Amino acid sequence: MRARILAILRIVVLALLGSFLALGALPAQANDNNISAELVAEAPAQPGSTVWLALHFRPGPGWHGYWSNPGDAGFGMELAWHLPDGWHAGTPLYPLPQQLVISGLMNHVYEGDYAVLVPVDVPPGAQTGHSVPVNVDANWLACTDKICVPERATLTQNIAVSDRASDDSDPRFDGWRAALPPPLDRQADFALTPDALRLAIPLPATMALTRPHVFVGQPQLVDYTGAQIFRRKGDTLLVDIPREGLAKSADAITGILKLDDGGNAIRFTAAPGDVPKGGTLVASGDQSARPLAPLWVLLAGALAGGLLLNIMPCVFPILSLKAMSLARAGESEADARREGLAYTLGVVLACVALGALLLGLRAGGSQIGWAFQLQEPGVVLALLVLACAITANLAGLFELPSFSFTRSGGRSSAFATGLLAAFVATPCTGPFMAAAMGAALLLPWWQALLLFAALGLGLGLPFLMLGFVPPLRRLLPRPGRWMETFRKILAIPMGLTALALAWLAWRLGGPLFLGWGLVLAGGLILAFWAWNRGRRKTHIAAMAFFVLLIVLVPFVPRQQAAMEESLLDARSFSPEALAEARREGPVFLWFTADWCLTCKVNENVAIEREATRAAFARQGVIAMRGDWTQRDPVITRFLTEHGAAGVPLYLWYPAGEEAQQLPQMLTPDSLIDLAEAEAKTP
Known part of the structure; x- marks a missing residue:
């Protein structure tokens, strides 16, 4: 936003400077301007009829004019x-403008000859x-990529x-x-x-759409560079455009x-009314208008993605919990079935709950995406506290049914393991899963929840x-005394895992925030240990201390750690910075987060390398x-x-071409x- 404001101020200053330079020497003839103009009548006028006039503009090399709403x-x-007397000029009609991004600002321009028609x-x-x-x-504004000059002329036509x-x-008409x-x-x-302009445009379902875009005539209402989302619902085209402006x-x-891109367009007028929800996605932003895959294909992708999460690096830290469930599954056929169902139920419920919360927050206007839970320091x-408690439980410091992974754990242990597995594993986006989770943010809510459930089913399968x-x-080893040793x-x-979460807490909130979390974990472990040992007074004191620390968490000062230096001398992402970089040459853009292990593996393997x-x-x-790492609505929108729906995302922009999405x-x-x-x- 700051870069956009500065760029607008720069253009305004240039325009004012041009106007001062022009004072006292404004051209009497339009042809002296950088954009020459003439007034043309189509034919002789008849009483009681309409005669069409054209303002014909010819921009000089490198210059461009503007649509009625110039954009940013x-x-x-x-x-x-x-x-x-008695003659009346109607509303000017403009041809389809072009999109021109300069310093991250979207401009609606004409770079070649164009005519604005006016009915009289x-x-x-x-x-x-x-x-x-x-x-x-x-009066109009003539601009190049570097300077803007206000221009004017008095145009005359005898009719x-x-x-x-x-x-x-005139045949030119x-x-x-x-x-x-x-x-x-x-x-x-x-x-x-508060966050979007929603349009319902009557448009036959048979009319083809490739690379659609809506030019909004009202200024200061929408984000011109924001992603426009297009959906079809029967013979209605639904468009969501992000809001921004005064x-x-x-x-x-x-x-x-x-x-x-062939110049085909329609002009519309919209009144306040009911804009339906749902519909089938056909395009997003300037991407080609490709319908989403059928629901069954997306469900299969979510199922396969969840299955592959079991071997993704981001799930490795909790494989220890699953290993204990694997070992216990051999005790009896009934126990195995119950634990398999309990574990899967925990995974599916966690995925659906996270998905429902995500959809609800997005519907309320929050710009969040998949893995939003790990963007919150709290x-x-x-x-971190839970991981420390589970570590202490596995080490044998105390036994609690809900945390136990021995025989006493049973279905509650399997269910808790499933909940934790889903909560920690789902921030990663693996093969097959990316398309399904991305579609889940755009589909009707009930279809999106089906995708989240399929993801959980794949993870627990x-x-x-x-x-x-x-x-x-x-194929599993028989249960025995070895399980107790294995648990330790x-x-x-x-x-x-607890150390990794401690590092993330430090990155999100700073050393004081991390220290507070470690003291919290210590208080909870002490309370559990005292309860297990029957030391009631110690347990009550520890729990009281633990609750007090929780109450004071919102008041703990936080300081996010600075982004780590990159071997590639990477620039920080913003839409404005990306637009500027693409004018300089090829661009490699990647999105990462401190909590994304897949991201860190890729950075070590392929990105942060001397050869690269x-x-x-x-x-x-x-x-x-x-x-x-922390919530960023600009990145979420992108x-x-x-x-x-989440990271990692890798984009390669060849010089002068559109992005290629990498695996x-x-x-x-x-x-x-x-x-x-x-x-x-x-």
């Missing part, structure tokens, strides 16, 4: 008509047989008035009129929320819906199969990093625009090969 910067054209009503009593002068004082229709018309988006024959509806309300919305602190397939259980050994990886740095330096590749697991030479390919591109 620039100024729209102003017209002051001087007409004979001629009164029935207009005298025929002579010509009448029509004058207009026109013949005849009582008969004339075949003598055929092309100019064809460039105007035709008006929609029905009214659209709109609704304003305008808080609107009586009506006018605009142009661009259908494709949640990380709670996980190995244990469910162990419970119901005896041959698989026979498993305290080591669980302790490493050298290849980028040879080919002039710009590295850019987005840190999603992830959603690219169909991603979520990178090989050591992935980026080196892409960089070297840039050298072979003509």
Whole structure:
């Protein structure tokens, strides 16, 4: 936002400077301007009819003019008509503008010749047989990528008035009129929320959409660079556009819906009304309008993604908990079935609950994505305390049924293990899972919850199969005294998990916040130990101390650690920085988080390498990093625009081309090969 404001101020200053330089020397003729202009009449006028006039603009090389709503910067054209008595000029009609991003600002411009058509009503009593002068004082802004100059001209046209229709018309009007988006024959509806402009545009389901975009006529109402989400619901096109700007309300919305890159578009007017929810996604932002995969394909992807999470690096720290469940599954057939069901139920319920909370918060306007729970310092602190307590339990310091992984644990232990497994594992986004979770943020709520449930089922499926397939259980070692020793050994990886959470707590909140969490964990462990040993007074004192520390957590000063230095000298991500970098050359953009183990593995394997740095330096590749460790609505919006619900996300921008999305697991030479390919591109 700060970069956008500074860029707008820069353009305003340049425009004011240009106006001061022009004072006293404003051109009398439009052709002296950087954008020349002329006023053209289509044909002689008839009394009681409409004559069409055109303001024909010719930008010089490198210059561009603006649409009626110029976008983030620039100024729209102003017209002051001087007409004979009874003549009336209507609303100017503009051709489809182009999108031009400069310093992260979206501009609606015309870079080549264009004409703005204006209908002029001629009164029935207009005298025929002579010509009448029509004058207009026109003011517009002419800009290049570096400077803007306000320009003006008084344009004059003598229009013949005849009582008969004339075949003598300017042939250029055929092309100019064809460039105007035709008006929609029905009214659209709109609704304003604090975060979005929602449109319901009547559009036949058979009408093709490729790379659609809505140009909103009302200024200061929407985020022009934000991702526009398009959905179809029957013969209605639903559009969600992020809000931004000073305008808080609107009586009506006018605009142009661009259908494709071939110049096809329609003009619409929307009134306040009911905008349905749901619909089938057809496009997001400037991506090609591809319908989402069928629901059954997305469900299969979520199921496969959950299954693969069992072997993803982000789940390794809690494999110790699953290993104990595996061992206990061999005790009896009934116990195995019950524990398999309990574990799977815990996983599925956790996934659905997290998904429902995510959808509810997003519906309320929060810009969050998958793994939002680990972006909250308080949640990380709670996980740290829980991990420390489980480590102490595995080490044998105390026994509690809900934490026990020995025979006394039973179904409650399996259920708790499932809850914890899902809570810690789901922040990762593995193969097959990315498309499903990205779609879940865009689908109707009930379909999204089905995807979350399928993800949980995939994560719990190995244990469910162990419970119901005896041959698989026979592959496991028989239960025995070794399990007690094995349980103590498993305290080591669980302790490493606690250390990782301690590091994350330090990254999110600083050393004091981490220290508070460790004291909290110590108080809880002491309370459990005292309860287990029958020391009631010690237990009560420890619990009271623990509760007091919890109450005071919101008041603990927090200080997020600075982003770690990158070997690639990566720039920090912002839409403005990305737009600037893409003008300089090829760009590698990656999104990461301190809590994402997959991200850290990829960084060690493929990104933060001397060989990668050298290849980028040879080919002039710009590295850019987005840190999603804490909640960032700008990054969340960008992830959603690219169909991603979480990190990691890797994008490669070849010079002058659109982004290529890379796999979520990178090989050591992935980026080196892409960089070297840039050298072979003509």
